[in-house]
Amino acid sequence: MKALHKKDFPRGTENILVVDDDKAIVKLLKIVLESLGYKTTCESCPKEALTLFTKQPHHYDLVITDYEMTPINGFQLASSISRIRPGIPILAHTGSPARAYRHTVFQNVMEKPISLKGIAVTIRQALDYSPVSPENASISNSISANHRKNSKSVL
Numbered sequence: 001m002k003a004l005h006k007k008d009f010p011r012g013t014e015n016i017l018v019v020d021d022d023k024a025i026v027k028l029l030k031i032v033l034e035s036l037g038y039k040t041t042c043e044s045c046p047k048e049a050l051t052l053f054t055k056q057p058h059h060y061d062l063v064i065t066d067y068e069m070t071p072i073n074g075f076q077l078a079s080s081i082s083r084i085r086p087g088i089p090i091l092a093h094t095g096s097p098a099r100a101y102r103h104t105v106f107q108n109v110m111e112k113p114i115s116l117k118g119i120a121v122t123i124r125q126a127l128d129y130s131p132v133s134p135e136n137a138s139i140s141n142s143i144s145a146n147h148r149k150n151s152k153s154v155l
Helices: 023-035 046-055 074-084 097-101 116-128 134-150
Strands: 015-019 039-043 062-065 090-094 108-111
Touching: 015 023, 015 046, 023 039, 023 116, 039 046, 046 062, 046 074, 062 074, 062 116, 074 090, 090 097, 090 116, 097 108, 108 116
Parallel strands: 015 039, 015 062, 062 090, 090 108
Antiparallel strands: none
């Protein structure tokens, strides 16, 4: 099997806000995203993340949030963010994808664990094709599912 290198994956330079109450996941996502060229702001408290976003809503090009968090969950965070800045792409990164899929505030749902290639492709699609129509969301979700099946999981 051919080893995949970071250069084989879609890359970017955009600013991404990462929110997950699991500090290990936050650190890992930061490493992965920065290795792909993205600038990241990471927060393990969703309320703090919302405060950061509120202060500079146009600083961020994309938000990645866990779905199951406290004191507010990813849906509540994403809803607040999209009220502040409608149209910003928001991705859920979760171990409970069925719950996140039912919320249209998420442009796509990345199931934990996800491969490096899966996350790279999903982020690039979200940034390149925002806003997403329902048809594109279905295509994007199918692509993410295929990447999960065909790639080694890292996150």
